[in-house]
Amino acid sequence: METETVIAIQDLRHRYKQHFALGSPASGGVSFTVERKSIHGFVGPNGAGKTTTLKILATLLKPQAGSVGVFGHDIVKDCKAVRRRIGFMPDHFSMYRQMTVFEYLDFFGAAYGLGLAERDKIIGDVLALTDMAGRKDDLINGLSRGMQQRVSLARVLVHDPDLLLLDEPASGLDPRARIELMEILEELRRLGKTIFISSHILSELATLCDHVTILDRGEVKYTGTMRGLIATSDGATTSYQLTLAAEHPATGDALSKLSGMKRVTPPLPNEARYTISFDPAQLSINAILGCVLEAGGQVVSFTEDVKHLNQAFMDLTEPGVRT
């Protein structure tokens, strides 16, 4: 039975001529794991070491120190076994533009050793998934950038890999193409694929990913669930946003008097939104809502206060350019 951990990186270090791309003597190496059937975001500023990590995972680069396992295989010793189970989409458009979409996919299917019948079936499936079935006889060169990216994704899927390594797949795409690409990735997750995605477009990662790793200057700043990253809760204090139908000062006063309530931030003028912080061990959500209703407030929404991924990213990464 296979392990639930798809990628296991332990103390990974890589150095180019002038600088450490991953890890350093002072901070140690990069370590994190990626779970099966998850969409794992991989973010960091330029030069953080994302592409180096992806290249190592794609077996294009040998790690200089540390260990990298993919589906339990060592990427150096079992390189071919790893390659059969991964699909790598680099950050640049690398396509044979003189081929038709079908020829392109057929070529990669054959290169992965698939038989003719198997190729026909899987190419049909991936074309349907990427919504390119109607353009299969078109030359790749004649396609828009968004469509070329879909073909690129179809190429990654043609040998039915379990793990997709996507380096900036949405870069350069227009909003529609980007949204459609994200929908395809959602669909792939439902099909049981594990997706490791590097991107700069944080808003989309926030909605798409369930796990995230933040890398800065070759060091892991955060790795874990997306919820854990954006939640403001530290265990002892939880924050919620309470929006009322209209300004109602009595509700604010009533909430402040509750036992376990730590802070009630009054709304801005002409707004009826309170930010409340409380100790979840002493005070339940039901008790808070009961208090609001008793005070006569009309609740419009009551949601957990989360940080935007942008904010989390800015908090965790350092300003300036790596030297």
Add this chain to the structure above:
Amino acid sequence: MRSPLLALFIRSLRQDMRSGATYWARAGLGAFFLLVLLLFALTNSWLGAPGRWFFLSIIALQMVSITFVGLSYFASAIAEEKEEQTLGLLRMTGLDPLSILLGKSTSRLCGALLFVTAQLPFTIFAITLGGVSLREIAAAYCTLLAFTFLLCNVALLGSVLARRTAGAVAFCLCTPVLLGLVWGLLVGAQQWLSGYSQMHWVLGRMAAVIAAAEPVARLREVLGTGFSGSPIGRQVIVDVAFGLGCFLLAWALFERLCDRAPDKTFALGRVPPAVRNKGPTAAGNVLRRVNLRWLLPPRVWEKALLWKDFYFLHGGRTAFVIRSVLYGSAVLFSAWSLPAAGTPMSQAGVSMGVSSILSLVFSIDLAVTIGRIFRVEINEQTFTTLAVLPCSIREIANRKLLACLLALAPGAVCMIAGQILFLMDVGKQGAILFVSLLSDWATDILLGFVVVWFSLHLKRGAAPLGWVVTKALGAVSMGICEVVIMLTALAVSKNGLSTQRMVSSVFLAPALFGLLALGAAWMLRRMGIGKLEEIVREN
């Protein structure tokens, strides 16, 4: 502040000066000349006037090098900007056409001229070895420099006219043919108008000017015995004038033609999109009517890389048929029509001619074809997607080489046919010459790996450079092998060698050279795979 007119020119010169490759190339050339010099010094006792032979070899080599390497080096000046669609960016900087032409082409010309003149100190040694005078050396170098100037500017004009470097190279290759035709027309018209003395004279002068542009005739005159003319002959003046004319024409046409971007969808062996897509285009209907669908590639073969390279890099069936027809008709035409036409050559002479021409054409075809197999993937950044396939870089390289061999198969088969004809015709000596032909094959194998190695390091010009380097080093190495074999044979034999045994020992040289060439090819193959792995890591 420096004039903006020269900004790009000075930048290009600076880049050349700072590049390590410039100095390595010059050092390599110097070392090569010293090697040739050593070879001629060693054979001093066997050759009369070794300095003359040395100088002749160097000048012949330079002529070939300038023609082959210069073609791609100069022709890409503007065309490469068009291919990469960066010409618009250059123009946005406010550089006028003259600045761009000076920066992109004249800087290359300066580099080439410096490269030629840097050899002068080595060739002066020819005077010491004897058989050549300083006047002859000066005249030969003036001829070469003027020819370089002409070639650079013709290539620049081609580069402005064409959308791609290949088009510019084709323009350069067509220019001497066109000039030859014009010359023929002028001579014909001159004879026809012999009654009109003024027209007769004008046409005669024009024909003479065109004929004077040809550098080989001038070199023959300079290197013939007893040359005492001026180093700056008519050829120099005509070449410089033609070159200037081409530069001015390129300048005049630049504005009109600089926005022409290459059509990326076109590739030899591909059916235009209009034929594939069932859109109601007129062109598509016409092409469908003439049934060009057979040009379409079949389903992917089991050896997918072989299929991809054969159909999408080497032109597929179209190029295969064209090669078969051209090589095949060359063999048939040369082998049967020449003797039938009453040529006073022997059958062996004809077959040797066929064999030599086919070998030359095949080596050029090989260099051009093999020079693209990795370079195109690197330029278009597609090698990364191949590198993640479940096979090693070595396997990928081997499959790509196999596809190249498949594309070149018609040429190879015809060349072997020509060589078999030759061996059959020479009779008893065939066995000895067979070794020589094997060494030619070894040279071609080495040529392939040299070109591949250059193509991994250079963005452009790997094929001509690899061809010239292989041929030049091959000739020198063969000479060294002959000298070594002769000296060894003389040292081993106590009573001196009979002529028969000396000739036999010299024929051992191709065998030794063949082994050396194969060894070098094996080393280059290993280095090439290392370089490919480095490219995958860095891209």
